[in-house]
Amino acid sequence: LAKTTQPISMDSYEGQEVNITCSHNNIATNDYITWYQQFPSQGPRFIIQGYKTKVTNEVASLFIPADRKSSTLSLPRVSLSDTAVYYCLVPSNAGNMLTFGGGTRLMVKP
Amino acid sequence: DSGVTQTPKHLITATGQRVTLRCSPRSGDLSVYWYQQSLDQGLQFLIQYYNGEERAKGNILERFSAQQFPDLHSELNLSSLELGDSALYFCASSDRPQLAASYNEQFFGPGTRLTVL
Numbered sequence: 001l002a003k004t005t006q007p008i009s010m011d012s013y014e015g016q017e018v019n020i021t022c023s024h025n026n027i028a029t030n031d032y033i034t035w036y037q038q039f040p041s042q043g044p045r046f047i048i049q050g051y052k053t054k055v056t057n058e059v060a061s062l063f064i065p066a067d068r069k070s071s072t073l074s075l076p077r078v079s080l081s082d083t084a085v086y087y088c089l090v091p092s093n094a095g096n097m098l099t100f101g102g103g104t105r106l107m108v109k110p
Numbered sequence: 111d112s113g114v115t116q117t118p119k120h121l122i123t124a125t126g127q128r129v130t131l132r133c134s135p136r137s138g139d140l141s142v143y144w145y146q147q148s149l150d151q152g153l154q155f156l157i158q159y160y161n162g163e164e165r166a167k168g169n170i171l172e173r174f175s176a177q178q179f180p181d182l183h184s185e186l187n188l189s190s191l192e193l194g195d196s197a198l199y200f201c202a203s204s205d206r207p208q209l210a211a212s213y214n215e216q217f218f219g220p221g222t223r224l225t226v227l
Contacts, residue, residue: 031210036218043112043200043218044153087153095210096166098143100153 004088004101011107018075020104022088025069033064033071034089038103044087047073075106083108113137114219116201122225128189131222135182135203141165142184143204143216144176148197159184160207191226198223 005023012018024033032051036044048055048062050071055062061074075082088101113136123129135142144156146169155168159178170176173191178184188195202216 028210032213034214034216041221043114043202043221045112045218046215049213049215091210095208097168098155098166098209100155102152 004090004099006086006088006101006104008102009105009107011109012078013109014079015077018078018082018106018108020073020075020086020106021070022073022090022101023070024088024090024099024101026092027068027090028095029068031091031095033062033068035060035062035071035073036087036089038085038087047086078106078108080108080110082106112217112219114201114203114217116199116219116222118222119220120223120225122227123191124227125191125193127191127226128187129191129224131186131188131199131201131224133184133186133201133203133219135184135201136217139203139205139217140182141204141206142178142182143202144170144184144186145200145202145218146197147200147221148194151197153200156186158209165207166209188224193226196224196226 034049035047038044048060050062063072085103087103115134140161143158147153156170158166176186198221200221202218204216206214
């Protein structure tokens with residue numbers, strides 16, 4: 001099964017760029033890596049998904065190196081409302097299982 | 111609002127009891143996923159159904175079972191409840207059958223908070 005590792009917490013200030021890395025071994029070549037955001041007492045919310053190189057949408061970028069053993073979620077110019085827990089999610093067990101990382105608690109300060 | 115609904119919002123019960131959690135997916139989504147979130151185990155994938163058929167199974171205990179009905183709503187049944195089953199249970203839906211090797215954006219419901227006393 002894939003094992004995922006994320007930093008437990010990170011602090012940042014408004015307007016800064018934040019990069020959160022998830023290490024994940026044993027994922028298949030075409031498996032997509034997904035990142036979710038979760039606020040207290042709410043369900044996770046999709047941020048971005050990709051399987052190679054770089055993906056960008058209106059809220060974030062996702063960088064995946066060639067060896068695919070990690071991925072980095074990049075949040076440009078964070079605001080106070082970005083304070084949340086961020087999870088990476090990867091398939092495992094030949095696509096029959098999903099494994100969440102432990103989550104990274106991001107605190108954005110004014 | 112993700113479009114996924116879950117009932118009840120809160121559930122308090124005693125050890126040994128059985129409960130049923132209900133989920134209605136977004137309109138048009140054929141896949142339903144169940145997750146458990148607890149303080150010590152984090153977010154864990156339990157099971158996926160696609161158009162009424164079990165598609166993938168994760169860390170779901172034998173005391174737990176799920177099904178998806180013809181109208182696509184799903185139920186998660188938890189029996190012989192233990193204190194350790196206290197958690198948030200999330201349902202998510204998507205329009206894709208596969209867990210892997212394809213773009214698959216899941217939409218999560220607000221969750222059911224289960225407390226076992």
